[in-house]
Amino acid sequence: MEGKKQQDIKKIHINEIFLYYICFLAAGGLKMEQQDMSYGAAPRERPTGITILAALYIIEGLLILAAPLMLTAMLAPLMGTSGSSGAGALMTICWVVFGLIALIYFLIAYGLLKGQGWARIVAIIFAIIGLLDIPIGTIISIIILWYLFKPEVKAWFQ
Numbered sequence: 001m002e003g004k005k006q007q008d009i010k011k012i013h014i015n016e017i018f019l020y021y022i023c024f025l026a027a028g029g030l031k032m033e034q035q036d037m038s039y040g041a042a043p044r045e046r047p048t049g050i051t052i053l054a055a056l057y058i059i060e061g062l063l064i065l066a067a068p069l070m071l072t073a074m075l076a077p078l079m080g081t082s083g084s085s086g087a088g089a090l091m092t093i094c095w096v097v098f099g100l101i102a103l104i105y106f107l108i109a110y111g112l113l114k115g116q117g118w119a120r121i122v123a124i125i126f127a128i129i130g131l132l133d134i135p136i137g138t139i140i141s142i143i144i145l146w147y148l149f150k151p152e153v154k155a156w157f158q
Contacts, residue, residue: 046113047156049147053123054109061105068094120157124148 071094075087108126111119123144130141147153 044115044156046115047153050112050153050156053144053147054112057105057109057112057123061102061109064098064102064105068098115156117157120148120154 068091072091075091108119108122110116112123127141127144127148130137130144132138133141
């Protein structure tokens with residue numbers, strides 16, 4: 001009986017430590033990024049090109065969502081006929097796949113706006129893939145890559 005009581009006390013302590021840890025994280029925890037704490041320091045300003053690039057990612061995400069919308073409009077007449085379960089399944093798959101791709105684009109835009117380093121890396125990867133889209137995509141991707149490697153833009157993501 002005494003051993004069970006000690007186990008219960010240990011569980012309570014572990015639960016309290018876990019609760020304190022959750023509260024610590026919720027309160028902000030340890031900041032991983034360095035901030036300028038000097039008196040009167042101006043907040044960092046987001047480069048205008050990053051705002052434009054994020055807006056383009058949002059627009060592209062919306063256009064990606066338009067694809068299953070158009071498919072739905074084209075397949076809607078088939079939905080009333082017999083044996084149309086295949087059309088419904090195709091529409092569902094398209095909505096899920098294109099919705100996930102659009103979500104990725106929206107997350108990249110959010111990360112770019114917030115100065116998240118991972119968003120810059122993903123944007124660089126997407127721009128490298130875009131180099132294969134000859135000729136217009138190649139030109140746009142070269143411009144994006146050039147811009148994302150500029151020192152003042154890289155500083156936004158530090």
